[in-house]
Every structure is written in structure tokens, then in C-alpha cells.
Amino acid sequence: MIQPGTLLQNRYRVSKQIGHGGMGAVYIATDERFRSTVAIKQTFFDDPTLSKAFEREAHLLNHLRHAALPKVSDHFIEEMGQFLVMEYIEGSDFSELLHERNGAFPLSLVLEWADALLDALDYLHAQQPPVVHRDIKPQNLKRTPRGEVVLLDFGLAKGAPTEALTGADASVFGYSRNYAPLEQIQGAGTDPRSDLYSLGATLYHLMTGAPPVDALTRATAIINNQPDPLRPAHFAHAQVPPAVGEVIQRALAQNPAHRPQTAAEMRAALRHAASDDARDVQPMLLAAITRQDDPSFYETTVLERFVHRADVPQAAPDATQHAARPTSPPPQSATVLRDTTVAETPRRAPRPRGLTYTPSAFHEPPPTPARKSSKLLVAAVVALLVACASVPLLLSRRSAATPASSGAQTET
Numbered sequence: 001m002i003q004p005g006t007l008l009q010n011r012y013r014v015s016k017q018i019g020h021g022g023m024g025a026v027y028i029a030t031d032e033r034f035r036s037t038v039a040i041k042q043t044f045f046d047d048p049t050l051s052k053a054f055e056r057e058a059h060l061l062n063h064l065r066h067a068a069l070p071k072v073s074d075h076f077i078e079e080m081g082q083f084l085v086m087e088y089i090e091g092s093d094f095s096e097l098l099h100e101r102n103g104a105f106p107l108s109l110v111l112e113w114a115d116a117l118l119d120a121l122d123y124l125h126a127q128q129p130p131v132v133h134r135d136i137k138p139q140n141l142k143r144t145p146r147g148e149v150v151l152l153d154f155g156l157a158k159g160a161p162t163e164a165l166t167g168a169d170a171s172v173f174g175y176s177r178n179y180a181p182l183e184q185i186q187g188a189g190t191d192p193r194s195d196l197y198s199l200g201a202t203l204y205h206l207m208t209g210a211p212p213v214d215a216l217t218r219a220t221a222i223i224n225n226q227p228d229p230l231r232p233a234h235f236a237h238a239q240v241p242p243a244v245g246e247v248i249q250r251a252l253a254q255n256p257a258h259r260p261q262t263a264a265e266m267r268a269a270l271r272h273a274a275s276d277d278a279r280d281v282q283p284m285l286l287a288a289i290t291r292q293d294d295p296s297f298y299e300t301t302v303l304e305r306f307v308h309r310a311d312v313p314q315a316a317p318d319a320t321q322h323a324a325r326p327t328s329p330p331p332q333s334a335t336v337l338r339d340t341t342v343a344e345t346p347r348r349a350p351r352p353r354g355l356t357y358t359p360s361a362f363h364e365p366p367p368t369p370a371r372k373s374s375k376l377l378v379a380a381v382v383a384l385l386v387a388c389a390s391v392p393l394l395l396s397r398r399s400a401a402t403p404a405s406s407g408a409q410t411e412t
Contacts, residue, residue: 001017001025002014002017002025002027002042002080008029008040008078008083009074009076011031011032011033012029012030012031012038014028014029014040015027015029015030016028018039023044023045024041024042024043024044024081025041025042025044026040026041026042026153027040027042028040028088029085031085037088038073038085038087038088039070039085039086039087039088040084040085040086041083041084041085042080042081042082042083043081043083043084044081045081051082054082054084055075055077055082058072058075059075060127060129060131061084061131064123064127064131066123066124067120068119068120068148068149068150068151069120069123069124069150069151070086070087070088070089070150070152071086071087072084072085072086072087089144089150089152090144090145091143091144091150093138093140093141093142093143094138094142094143094202094206095137097143098138098205098206098209101209102209103209104208104209104237106239107207107239107244110203110206111244111270113141113149114203114267114270115267115270116149117136117141117149117151117199118199118264118266118267118270119267120151121133121195121196121199121263122262122263122264122267125195125263130191130192132190132191132192132194133151133153133195133198134175134190134194134195134198135153135176136151136179136195136198136199136202137178137198137201137202138202138205138206139176140152177214177216178201178205178211178212178213178214179198179201179205179211179212180197180198180215181193181254181256182216182254183256185215185216191256192262193256193260194256195263196251196259196260196263196266197251197252197253197256199251199266200248200251200259200266203248203251204236204248204252207233207237207239207244207248208237210236212252213229213230215254217229218254219254222254230249230252232245232246232248233245233248233249234246241273241274243272243273243274244274246273247260247266247270250269251266
């Protein structure tokens with residue numbers, strides 16, 4: 001540990017340590033040349049290949065300019081290790097904020113942060129070679145006093161020289177189990193889609209208030225022919241619309257090929273899912289989706305299948321379609337199953353019999369000829385019964401009137 005007051009490079013005076021891990025430490029220091037506060041990251045490794053890769057990363061990060069990324073201003077080597085100097089970001093990290101809040105953040109805020117972070121990842125992944133963070137998690141996100149989100153603590157940039165450093169191609173600063181994809185845990189290699197998994201896991205935590213089940217536990221369950229234990233975000237918290245939950249679930253696919261392939265794709269999908277059109281759901285259907293006490297509302301597809309609504313255009317309903325409506329029960333919502341992500345999908349809420357749904361209201365379907373003929377038959381039978389019942393009454397009245405008239409004639 002570097003003691004407070006230590007002067008590095010005759011320029012940076014260390015104030016205090018603010019972070020520590022197995023591969024490095026982070027300090028707050030004062031740049032005495034510009035009288036500004038900076039963050040200094042120290043690395044502990046001695047491997048020459050890793051040291052060279054870290055130096056190359058420092059040069060790469062120095063050229064990055066994005067509102068959601070800290071600026072890297074210097075890199076140097078001393079007896080105590082290698083050092084990376086970057087802009088100090090004031091504020092609390094999201095791990096602290098989650099602990100203080102003890103619950104989910106409002107969805108609108110999470111989607112705003114997601115949009116900014118995905119824009120930053122799109123920028124990073126477009127670099128040559130791509131800059132892959134490899135350790136996105138709440139602890140590595142800071143919320144500034146102005147409410148902006150900043151991504152901290154980069155891993156090694158992915159490129160040909162870095163790929164040679166280890167067989168696992170792992171991050172210098174490791175990973176966190178609940179937020180790391182399976183390929184990173186297994187050491188199978190990472191790419192920009194690995195960052196999308198980690199961001200999806202982080203967003204899941206922020207919008208539901210609970211971390212997602214880790215990738216290794218999910219993989220073990222699937223190997224044992226059990227359902228994926230990860231509940232989609234819209235089942236885990238009622239504030240998450242199903243469309244948003246499905247985007248997050250897709251980002252958390254175990255197979256990288258089934259995640260969004262780019263940050264720009266995931267950003268567009270979240271924007272569409274969060275739009276008013278995508279969230280225009282009838283209250284009855286929304287209540288059915290968010291219920292968690294009735295197992296009949298859930299359906300699990302096994303061996304990691306991700307559920308997409310079939311993107312099939314449908315013609316607008318008209319009166320003739322309502323009149324010819326079959327009497328069989330309505331089918332389940334159309335889905336397309338793709339490999340390897342387990343998702344729970346709500347069953348469609350049953351429609352009341354005898355009613356036809358339109359976007360405006362429920363209404364009775366128009367009567368058919370068969371219904372009209374049956375009503376006429378009933379009316380005829382009722383009329384016949386009334387006529388039969390009136391005949392004895394008329395006969396009794398006539399018989400009572402006949403003796404009276406004959407008696408009157410005898411008196412005359």
C-alpha cells in the first residue's frame with residue numbers, strides 16, 4: 001500500500017487509497033502541476049507480457065473521448081508497479097446506492113443509464129482493436145452529483161497482442177460471478193458480446209433490486225435437465241414491462257450468438273421496448289403477466305430457449321371476420337423458439353366468451369341468421385300456447401251467457 005503523502009513522478013501526491021483487489025489498487029491523488037484531483041490505478045503483476053499489454057492499453061485508452069468514460073491522462077512505471085492516471089469521478093458507485101436504497105431504482109432512470117452506457121460500449125467496441133471492459137458491474141459504475149453515469153475500471157483491450165498473453169484471454173482485473181458471462185468464467189475467451197451480458201446482468205439488478213442468478217449455476221441446472229433458475233426481469237419485478245424484460249433476458253443468453261450482437265442493437269431494442277407503443281398493454285393482460293401466485297400463468301421452455309414474439313403482420317379486424325369467428329378457444333400467443341436461453345412466458349389472458357376484443361372496447365358480435373330463426377321459433381311456440389290457454393276461457397264464458405239469455409225469453 002502506498003502511504004498518503006507519497007509523491008509519484010514528482011507530480012502526483014497520493015491522498016488515500018479508495019480501492020484494492022488481487023491485481024491492483026486505486027488511489028486519489030493531487031496533480032501538483034495542474035492542481036487537479038486524479039485517480040491513479042496501480043497494478044501488481046510482474047509478468048512482462050501482462051506489463052506490456054497494460055502499457056499498450058494505457059496508450060489506447062488515452063485516445064478515448066466519451067461523456068460516460070473517464071479520461072486517461074498518463075501512464076508510468078516505478079518500482080512499486082505500473083500506474084495509470086485518469087480523471088477522478090466524484091459520486092457514489094451503484095453498489096453503494098443499491099445498498100442504501102435496498103430495492104430497485106425507478107425504471108425510467110435505469111433505462112436512461114442503460115442508453116448512456118450502451119452508447120459508451122458502442123464507442124469502445126468500435127475501436128481498433130476493440131476495447132472490451134470485461135468487468136461491468138454496479139461497483140464499476142458511478143453516478144455523478146449531476147445524475148450522470150460513468151463506466152470505470154477497464155480490463156485489457158482485446159487485440160492480437162493481448163490474445164497471446166494467456167490461454168484464457170482473461171481480464172487483468174478479473175470478473176464478478178453474478179455479472180460475468182459463462183465464456184469468461186470458463187476462460188473460453190471474451191468479445192464485445194461478453195460486455196453486453198455483464199451490462200444486462202447489471203441492469204437486471206438495478207431494475208429489480210436483486211442480482212441475477214450467476215451463469216455457472218444456470219449452466220449446472222440445465223446440465224441436470226432442470227429449468228433455468230433465472231427469472232425474467234418482468235417476472236421478478238412488476239415495474240418492468242414484458243418487452244423490456246425480454247431484451248434483458250436476451251442479453252443474458254448463455255450462448256453469445258443469441259445475445260444482441262452489438263451494443264447499438266441492444267440500445268435500439270431497449271428504446272423500442274420502452275416506447276409507449278410497446279408498453280400499451282390492457283390492464284387485464286398486465287395483471288396476468290405480473291401475477292406470481294398462480295403457476296398457470298407461467299410456461300417454461302427448457303434447454304435455454306429465448307422466446308420472441310413472431311414478427312408477422314396481421315390484417316386489421318373487420319365485421320365479417322367477427323361474424324365468422326370460430327367457436328374454438330383462442331390460441332396461445334405466437335412465439336418463435338431459438339436455441340439456448342430459458343425464458344418464462346405468460347399465457348395469454350382468456351377472453352370472455354361471447355365477446356370480441358377490439359382496440360376500442362368489448363362488444364357483442366352481430367347476430368347470425370341461425371340465431372334469428374331460433375328466436376322466431378320460440379316466439380311462435382309461445383303464441384300457440386297462449387292461444388290454447390285462451391280457448392277454454394272463451395268456452396266457459398259462452399256457456400255461462402247462454403242460460404241467462406234463455407231465462408229472459410221465458411219471462412217475456
